[in-house]
Amino acid sequence: MKIALAGNPNSGKTTLFNALTGSNQFTGNWPGVTVEKKEGRYKGNKEVVITDLPGIYSLSPYTPEEVVARNYLIGERPDAILNIVDGTNLERNLYLTTQLLELGIPVVVAVNMTDILKKNGDLLYPDKLSRALGCEVVEISALKGAGIQKAADLVIAAATDMKLPEISHPFSKEADRIITDVSDRLTSVPEEQRRFFAVKLLEKDERIGSLLKQTPDVSAEIKKMEEFFDDDTESIITNERYGYISSIIKDCCVHNVKETLKISDKIDRVVTNRFLALPIFAVIMFAVYYVSVTTIGDILTGWTNDTLFGEWIVPGVSAGLQAIGCADWLRGLIADGIVGGVGAVLGFVPQMLVLFLFLAFLESCGYMARVAFIMDRIFRKFGLSGKSFIPMLIGSGCGVPGIMASRTIESDRDRKMTIMTTTFVPCGAKLPIIALIAGAFFGNAGWVAWSAYFVGILAIIGSGIILKKTKMFAGNPAPFVMELPAYHFPAAGSVLRSMWERGWSFMKKAGTIILLSAIVLWFLQGFGWINGQFTMLSGEQLNFSILAKIGGAIAWIFTPLGWTQGGAGWQMAVAAITGLIAKENVVTTFGILFGFAEVAEDGAEIWSALSGAMTAAAAYSFLVFNLLCAPCFAAMGAIRREMNNGKWFWFAIGYQTVLAYVVSLCIYQIGTFVTTGVFGIGTAVAFLLVLLLAFLLLRPQGENDMSKIMAKAKVSG
Amino acid sequence: MKTLKDSTVGSTVTVKKISGEGPVKRRIMDMGITKGATVFVRKVAPFGDPVEVTVRGYELSLRRADAQMIEVI
Numbered sequence: 001m002k003i004a005l006a007g008n009p010n011s012g013k014t015t016l017f018n019a020l021t022g023s024n025q026f027t028g029n030w031p032g033v034t035v036e037k038k039e040g041r042y043k044g045n046k047e048v049v050i051t052d053l054p055g056i057y058s059l060s061p062y063t064p065e066e067v068v069a070r071n072y073l074i075g076e077r078p079d080a081i082l083n084i085v086d087g088t089n090l091e092r093n094l095y096l097t098t099q100l101l102e103l104g105i106p107v108v109v110a111v112n113m114t115d116i117l118k119k120n121g122d123l124l125y126p127d128k129l130s131r132a133l134g135c136e137v138v139e140i141s142a143l144k145g146a147g148i149q150k151a152a153d154l155v156i157a158a159a160t161d162m163k164l165p166e167i168s169h170p171f172s173k174e175a176d177r178i179i180t181d182v183s184d185r186l187t188s189v190p191e192e193q194r195r196f197f198a199v200k201l202l203e204k205d206e207r208i209g210s211l212l213k214q215t216p217d218v219s220a221e222i223k224k225m226e227e228f229f230d231d232d233t234e235s236i237i238t239n240e241r242y243g244y245i246s247s248i249i250k251d252c253c254v255h256n257v258k259e260t261l262k263i264s265d266k267i268d269r270v271v272t273n274r275f276l277a278l279p280i281f282a283v284i285m286f287a288v289y290y291v292s293v294t295t296i297g298d299i300l301t302g303w304t305n306d307t308l309f310g311e312w313i314v315p316g317v318s319a320g321l322q323a324i325g326c327a328d329w330l331r332g333l334i335a336d337g338i339v340g341g342v343g344a345v346l347g348f349v350p351q352m353l354v355l356f357l358f359l360a361f362l363e364s365c366g367y368m369a370r371v372a373f374i375m376d377r378i379f380r381k382f383g384l385s386g387k388s389f390i391p392m393l394i395g396s397g398c399g400v401p402g403i404m405a406s407r408t409i410e411s412d413r414d415r416k417m418t419i420m421t422t423t424f425v426p427c428g429a430k431l432p433i434i435a436l437i438a439g440a441f442f443g444n445a446g447w448v449a450w451s452a453y454f455v456g457i458l459a460i461i462g463s464g465i466i467l468k469k470t471k472m473f474a475g476n477p478a479p480f481v482m483e484l485p486a487y488h489f490p491a492a493g494s495v496l497r498s499m500w501e502r503g504w505s506f507m508k509k510a511g512t513i514i515l516l517s518a519i520v521l522w523f524l525q526g527f528g529w530i531n532g533q534f535t536m537l538s539g540e541q542l543n544f545s546i547l548a549k550i551g552g553a554i555a556w557i558f559t560p561l562g563w564t565q566g567g568a569g570w571q572m573a574v575a576a577i578t579g580l581i582a583k584e585n586v587v588t589t590f591g592i593l594f595g596f597a598e599v600a601e602d603g604a605e606i607w608s609a610l611s612g613a614m615t616a617a618a619a620y621s622f623l624v625f626n627l628l629c630a631p632c633f634a635a636m637g638a639i640r641r642e643m644n645n646g647k648w649f650w651f652a653i654g655y656q657t658v659l660a661y662v663v664s665l666c667i668y669q670i671g672t673f674v675t676t677g678v679f680g681i682g683t684a685v686a687f688l689l690v691l692l693l694a695f696l697l698l699r700p701q702g703e704n705d706m707s708k709i710m711a712k713a714k715v716s717g
Numbered sequence: 718m719k720t721l722k723d724s725t726v727g728s729t730v731t732v733k734k735i736s737g738e739g740p741v742k743r744r745i746m747d748m749g750i751t752k753g754a755t756v757f758v759r760k761v762a763p764f765g766d767p768v769e770v771t772v773r774g775y776e777l778s779l780r781r782a783d784a785q786m787i788e789v790i
Contacts, residue, residue, distance in 0.1 A: 057744075057747050057748060058743075058747040060740075060743050060744075060747060062739075062740040062743060062744065063740075088774075089773075089774060089775045090774075091749065091773040091774055092748065092749045092773050092774075092775060095747065095749065231752075232738065234742075234743060234746075235735065235742075235746060235751075235752075238743075238746040238747065238751055239746075239751045239752050239753075242749060242751045242754070242773075243751075243753075268776075272760065272762070272763075272769070274760070274761075274763060277762075277763045278763050369778075373762050373767060373769065373778050374762055374763055374764070376762065376766070376767055376780070377762060377764035377765060377766045377767070378764060380780075479740055479741040479744045479745075479783065480767060480778070480779065480780050480783070481741070481744045481745055481748055481777065481778075481779045481783060482777070482778050482779070483748070483775065483776070483777055483778075484769060484776040484777065484778050485776075486775075486776075
């Protein structure tokens with residue numbers, strides 16, 4: 001038996017789903033979109049499979065969530081729908097209900113948050129509501145676990161008896177007559193589904209045709225309706241639905257007359273107060289950052305990486321393998337390559353779990369919506385969402401949890417843009433590179449670090465503006481018409497579950513790419529030729545490795561960036577490659593390649609060697625390249641996981657690397673021109689590239705103007 | 718013609734008509750801002766946009782640019 005769980009966002013749907021299924025859940029993706037699909041078996045009866053539909057407000061054809069939900073309801077035809085509605089927000093929640101009732105599938109309405117209704121002194125009459133809607137209505141409190149058993153029993157009974165809702169909701173006479181006219185003509189459709197299709201055809205829903213065997217021409221009826229009501233059909237039908245709800249709601253739910261200020265309103269008065277909003281926002285963001293990045297998260301990750309794996313597991317495994325007489329190369333592969341690689345994945349997990357705990361809490365208590373509300377003004381100019389603020393803030397500590405934090409952004413387009421740009425913010429591991437370059441070339445000047453952040457922010461803003469004008473991002477402008485849900489204290493179980501699900505999905509999906517890359521790079525670094533003989537190398541012999549050969553072979557690519565000028569081209573290329581494992585490796589790699597086994601974090605020992613090997617302009621170009629290019633493997637794994645699509649993953653990595661190359665080239669060439677006054681071909685190319693960037697930034701939205709985007713979104717979506 | 722964008726914070730207005738078409742208009746209406754609905758303009762975000770309104774008993778935020786599509790009295 002298949003039951004679909006449907007309802008508005010913030011109606012407590014996830015809490016109800018968890019209460020119904022417990023740990024019998026499996027997650028996946030809906031076909032063709034990055035919307036998460038959750039299914040589970042009912043605790044009380046394992047034969048019953050419950051599908052958690054995405055939270056939606058309507059069955060319109062405009063958002064991926066709505067399309068997924070209605071395709072499922074129409075295509076898969078579950079045996080019954082359990083529609084959860086927020087009792088404190090009945091009017092808008094019932095709007096979706098009026099649409100679900102037309103599908104010709106048994107529906108049971110579960111009115112949630114009845115405990116809050118009682119506390120407010122509001123009265124709900126479920127029997128009256130049941131009569132008005134023409135289906136069973138049950139009062140529940142998903143948070144307190146009340147009424148859930150009854151809701152499940154009712155929906156199973158409705159599915160067994162095939163008890164279809166008696167569509168009683170009368171629209172105005174004229175509208176109803178036209179809908180009936182159209183549904184009478186839909187002879188190819190089972191009778192109980194006719195009203196749904198008739199309404200969709202009248203709404204000029206362009207996606208509905210594909211679900212029908214034959215699409216009748218209803219333009220005459222549309223014209224008649226639009227003339228009678230002096231409006232477009234989509235608006236007329238929406239008006240009719242809300243009109244109907246207003247007509248029944250007064251009898252079914254009586255609000256407490258003395259209009260006291262609700263707790264949520266009191267909180268909101270302070271939290272988004274004109275003067276207090278920003279300071280409070282800053283404090284909350286600082287707390288999230290401080291706890292999940294600098295203190296607890298950093299301690300846990302440091303401990304996992306350095307102590308657990310660095311001192312115990314890797315040396316332990318290595319010693320164990322030695323004891324049983326394992327060959328050196330195999331021991332290296334297992335201990336350093338595989339176990340070390342797994343460690344690189346797991347090292348991020350504790351920090352991430354701390355962050356996800358915060359995010360889950362902020363989301364379910366209602367503050368996340370306020371973050372978007374406060375920051376929208378600033379971020380939407382660059383094609384980002386107000387919610388992009390959190391990924392970027394976290395990204396200044398570590399890009400991996402930063403990218404994972406983009407999960408909270410609903411709009412697909414904004415989320416992808418955020419994933420692509422988050423790693424431009426210099427993360428903690430890039431700081432040693434900044435310190436190295438600042439120390440070796442610029443006398444430790446403070447402006448180098450500041451400029452690194454400045455470059456990062458400029459890259460985000462510039463990319464946002466450039467990308468939002470490209471074809472990849474042209475479709476689906478996300479309307480920012482967003483509910484600000486009432487504040488409430490979330491259920492601990494739901495918060496913990498959300499934290500764990502996100503952490504686990506990182507380990508599963510991102511883990512593979514990180515592990516694989518770590519092993520490949522371990523091999524390239526650890527093997528090479530000494531005196532013509534291929535052999536395994538010790539750490540200090542890096543300059544004999546395969547990687548060094550590769551560095552030498554590709555160094556010419558970086559000639560326009562000034563790297564090869566002082567003869568240290570291949571070292572710089574190799575350092576940039578080892579930076580892919582972790583960005584701080586750049587400094588240690590330089591140390592080894594310049595003959596120091598161990599260097600301080602800022603590489604002070606090699607400052608003089610380095611400053612002899614390149615000009616200041618080349619050094620700065622190297623710095624910028626490392627800041628902007630493809631991030632470390634762990635972050636790439638996170639990008640792969642969050643994009644959930646190979647094409648988008650490579651687009652993101654490619655874009656970042658090309659941008660890094662172009663910007664570094666311009667910096668080196670123009671920097672050299674300014675300092676030495678020599679104008680060469682490179683300088684000309686650099687100026688042309690600057691012009692190209694300026695063009696991409698300033699060109700008008702052109703053929704992607706809003707009306708056409710909308711038209712396109714309507715057709716292809 | 719007065720729109721929701723011009724309405725001052727603290728005022729209560731009634732929706733007369735919603736202009737435009739496509740996803741944004743549908744979304745606005747799906748969220749309950751329909752002809753005849755009462756809308757209370759609650760506050761403006763710290764940076765001046767978006768605005769927060771109360772409609773059908775709940776809080777909704779929308780951008781000023783979109784609020785301009787909503788004709789009110």
